[in-house]
Amino acid sequence: MSLLKRPPICPYHGTPLVLSHHGTKSNTGSPLIEVRGAPIRYCPACLAQGRDTSVEAEAAASNAFLRKLERLIESSDFPGELQRPLVQVDFNPRRAEPPGPAGGVIYSAGGQPVAESSEAGESIGSFRPRKPRHSLDQLVLDVDTLGRIREAVNVLLAQDLLFDVWNLAAVARTGRRVALNFYGPPGTGKTLAADAIADLLGREILTISYAELESKYVGETPKNIKAAFASAATSGALLFFDEADSILGKRLTSISQSADNSINVARSTTLIELDNFDGVVIFASNLVKNYDSAFLRRMLAHVAFRLPAAEQRQAIWQCHLPPQLPLAADVDLTELARFSEGAAGGDIQNAVLLAASYASMRSGAERVVALHDLERAISFILDGKRRILDGSE
Ligand SMILES: Nc1ncnc2c1ncn2[C@@H]1O[C@H](COP(=O)(O)OP(=O)(O)O)[C@@H](O)[C@H]1O
Numbered sequence: 001m002s003l004l005k006r007p008p009i010c011p012y013h014g015t016p017l018v019l020s021h022h023g024t025k026s027n028t029g030s031p032l033i034e035v036r037g038a039p040i041r042y043c044p045a046c047l048a049q050g051r052d053t054s055v056e057a058e059a060a061a062s063n064a065f066l067r068k069l070e071r072l073i074e075s076s077d078f079p080g081e082l083q084r085p086l087v088q089v090d091f092n093p094r095r096a097e098p099p100g101p102a103g104g105v106i107y108s109a110g111g112q113p114v115a116e117s118s119e120a121g122e123s124i125g126s127f128r129p130r131k132p133r134h135s136l137d138q139l140v141l142d143v144d145t146l147g148r149i150r151e152a153v154n155v156l157l158a159q160d161l162l163f164d165v166w167n168l169a170a171v172a173r174t175g176r177r178v179a180l181n182f183y184g185p186p187g188t189g190k191t192l193a194a195d196a197i198a199d200l201l202g203r204e205i206l207t208i209s210y211a212e213l214e215s216k217y218v219g220e221t222p223k224n225i226k227a228a229f230a231s232a233a234t235s236g237a238l239l240f241f242d243e244a245d246s247i248l249g250k251r252l253t254s255i256s257q258s259a260d261n262s263i264n265v266a267r268s269t270t271l272i273e274l275d276n277f278d279g280v281v282i283f284a285s286n287l288v289k290n291y292d293s294a295f296l297r298r299m300l301a302h303v304a305f306r307l308p309a310a311e312q313r314q315a316i317w318q319c320h321l322p323p324q325l326p327l328a329a330d331v332d333l334t335e336l337a338r339f340s341e342g343a344a345g346g347d348i349q350n351a352v353l354l355a356a357s358y359a360s361m362r363s364g365a366e367r368v369v370a371l372h373d374l375e376r377a378i379s380f381i382l383d384g385k386r387r388i389l390d391g392s393e
């Protein structure tokens with residue numbers, strides 16, 4: 001699916017982005033694959049000003065190709081002394097040199113670039129978008145939730161038609177901005193979905209955890225929120241606010257404690273920034289009953305993430321068992337799905353790791369993951385969760 005049938009527009013200059021064959025692409029994270037060239041679209045005026053507004057052309061297609069290649073390498077046997085090959089992928093061999101303007105610019109609080117591709121990661125308020133690591137095909141959801149995600153994503157995919165050709169820009173209160181709220185219990189795939197949507201859109205993702213912002217940078221939260229929006233506006237990254245519960249709730253009217261006040265300030269800052277932003281924002285929260293109506297009005301859609309039913313649990317077990325993991329013959333996914341009632345995808349992910357660790361402690365023919373390992377691991381995780389929720393611990 002190409003997102004770029006019509007060239008995207010530079011958010012600063014309003015001019016169509018120009019196709020360049022000099023783009024660079026960071027790879028999927030596989031140490032075995034090195035990616036050299038990937039065509040990008042960029043704004044020459046921004047480039048001259050040292051600003052990076054480039055987007056990768058056909059990112060979803062090249063990402064999908066790289067993932068396939070990675071799976072192929074991983075699932076192939078290399079005999080004897082031979083090692084897995086290091087594969088160099090050049091998406092546009094004749095025109096890949098020299099490297100283009102795409103690259104990691106880091107933005108500090110206030111939106112000023114502080115460094116180009118340096119390791120400033122931990123400095124207060126520096127926000128660097130990253131490439132998505134997941135794709136929609138890794139997300140197992142019920143038909144209803146998946147349908148809602150697809151509908152919301154289509155607004156993004158069809159933006160040029162909707163806003164420019166059909167001129168909905170004239171009536172859309174929120175401009176081109178699309179804000180979504182994903183809510184549901186922990187471990188049900190909200191973070192994974194945000195990542196996969198960025199991947200589908202060929203954008204980077206910038207994740208901000210409100211909980212972290214509030215605890216780590218006391219008094220600095222509004223500045224950091226502004227920096228995050230500035231970085232996303234410039235890089236075109238999808239902005240993902242994780243653990244956004246406190247921010248989405250109703251504003252507190254009686255301010256008795258300064259901590260409450262700081263939540264209100266963060267909330268107003270987010271609303272103001274949201275109104276000036278025309279990119280993609282996703283909020284993730286647990287079920288919030290008391291949404292602030294100011295946020296409600298600004299969201300295009302609320303998507304509920306539920307605990308997976310047996311059918312989805314089976315698929316989630318399946319996709320968390322890599323082909324290299326030695327499994328005993330008795331591992332039966334239907335049985336596991338039945339046994340793991342009440343488990344979220346995140347619990348299944350943890351159970352596989354735990355079960356594999358049980359198996360790793362054995363030797364010889366016993367060193368395989370058996371059904372009882374997986375059942376024991378998921379029981380252990382679910383029992384722990386139940387005890388905490390019951391308050392018995
Ligand atoms: N619906 C799902 N489909 C596939 N995997 C899932 C799903 N939900 C959770 N997982 C697994 O659990 C991990 C953690 O889920 P995450 O997206 O962080 O949940 P949340 O953000 O809702 O707390 C994922 O990376 C994935 O491995």
Ligand SMILES: [Mg+2]
Binds near residue numbers: 187190192284
């Ligand atoms: Mg999450």
